Amino acid sequence: MKRQEVTSYKMVDQELELLKKFEEDSGWFNKNIDKLRKENFTGKFVAIKNEKPIASGENVDIVIKSLEKLKENPSYIFIEFVYPKGHILIL
Amino acid sequence: MIIPLDVDNFAGSLRIMTHFVLRSEDPKLFLPIRAIVDTGSPLTLIGPADIARMRVSKFQLNSKLEGRPQPVSVGGGQISTKILKNAKIKFGNGFETELDVDFPVKNEEKSVQPSLLGMNFLLETKSKLFFDGKNHIAHLEIED
Numbered sequence: 600m601k602r603q604e605v606t607s608y609k610m611v612d613q614e615l616e617l618l619k620k621f622e623e624d625s626g627w628f629n630k631n632i633d634k635l636r637k638e639n640f641t642g643k644f645v646a647i648k649n650e651k652p653i654a655s656g657e658n659v660d661i662v663i664k665s666l667e668k669l670k671e672n673p674s675y676i677f678i679e680f681v682y683p684k685g686h687i688l689i690l
Numbered sequence: 691m692i693i694p695l696d697v698d699n700f701a702g703s704l705r706i707m708t709h710f711v712l713r714s715e716d717p718k719l720f721l722p723i724r725a726i727v728d729t730g731s732p733l734t735l736i737g738p739a740d741i742a743r744m745r746v747s748k749f750q751l752n753s754k755l756e757g758r759p760q761p762v763s764v765g766g767g768q769i770s771t772k773i774l775k776n777a778k779i780k781f782g783n784g785f786e787t788e789l790d791v792d793f794p795v796k797n798e799e800k801s802v803q804p805s806l807l808g809m810n811f812l813l814e815t816k817s818k819l820f821f822d823g824k825n826h827i828a829h830l831e832i833e834d
Contacts, residue, residue, distance in 0.1 A: 611784075614711055614720075618782050621722035622709045629698045644739060659742040673743045674721050680739065680802045687702030690728055690764065690806065 617675055624650060624677035632681065640681045647677045691834055693781050693817075695727060697826040701804075706821060706828045708807055712736065712791065713778040717746055717754040723805050727828075729819065731808035734779075735762070735771065735792045740805050752795055759795050764803045770796035779811070785832065787815055 627650040628635070635645060635652065644662045646654040653676075654665035663673045682688065696707040706727040713720050723740050741751070752772065759770035771792040780786040789811055794801065812819060818831040 614780065615782060615784070618709060618711050618722050618780075621724075622782065625707075625709060625724045626696075629696075629700070632699075659739045663742055663745070673745060676743070677722075677724070678739055678743060679724070682701045682802075685702065688700075688804075690726065690730060690804075 620649075621675065621677050624648060625679075628677060628679055633684070635681050636684060641683050642681065644678055644680050646671075646673070647679075691783070691785055691832045693783055693785055693830040693832065695828040695830060697821070697823065697828050700726070704823055704826075706819075708830075709782065710807075711778075711780045713780065714774060717751060717774075719744055719746070719777075725805040725807040727819070727830075728806040728808055729812065731806045732810065733762070733771075733792045733806075734789055734808045734811050735764075735794070735803070735806045737803045737805040738769075738794050738801050741793060748795070751793065755793055755795065762792065762794075764801065767801065769794040769801055769803065787811075789814060 624647040628647050640655055643655045643657055644659045645652050646662050646666055653669060654662050656662045659678060662678055666673045666676055698705060698707050707724060708727055709722065709724050711722050721740065721744055755772035755774055757773055759772055761768055762771050772795050774791045774793055776788040777791040778786060779789050815832050820831065821828045
């Protein structure tokens with residue numbers, strides 16, 4: 600196998616690994632939304648990494664600044680808004 | 691080819707959700723995204739929170755997107771969007787395609803609009819959408 604092909608495969612692996620972790624944190628968020636509400640995250644954006652909230656704020660820019668302080672790349676971190684219980688979003 | 695989808699409660703309702711990586715060379719973007727599969731949306735839209743995660747300046751992003759800002763009505767108001775042509779979208783099973791994606795550029799600051807995978811994706815990939823709400827099962831079937 601050529602070196603370029605090996606590099607390309609590694610990149611694909613890394614992309615999919617990153618997506619997998621992101622999906623896991625997304626799944627954790629969904630399963631634990633009530634817990635997050637009880638912990639006063641309602642109405643806030645919350646950043647999840649390795650199935651734990653690591654930053655939160657009333658707007659996403661606050662969360663991103665907090666992540667940068669933690670030396671995290673916000674592009675790779677799952678961030679979602681915690682809607683109040685019973686809130687219905689019609690798209 | 692089958693793309694498995696999630697069926698989750700989100701913002702007051704059962705939704706079909708998916709995850710993909712959005713990539714572009716110019717502007718340079720690489721971003722995992724969670725989106726609602728929305729057959730009521732004609733377009734694929736990246737939500738303001740996901741755009742903020744990209745950390746691309748508004749000015750830079752605006753200059754790389756095509757067209758004039760077009761008004762789009764979303765839940766809770768109206769935003770204006772511009773289009774990123776031929777963005778690459780890749781799913782966890784390795785399926786990748788190119789798609790025009792809308793980015794909010796105006797009046798989006800206070801919006802909590804989630805990202806949407808819209809009808810343009812379903813039509814361009816000739817996807818069949820299967821949804822079994824009772825059993826929380828959904829997937830896309832795409833002809834190879």
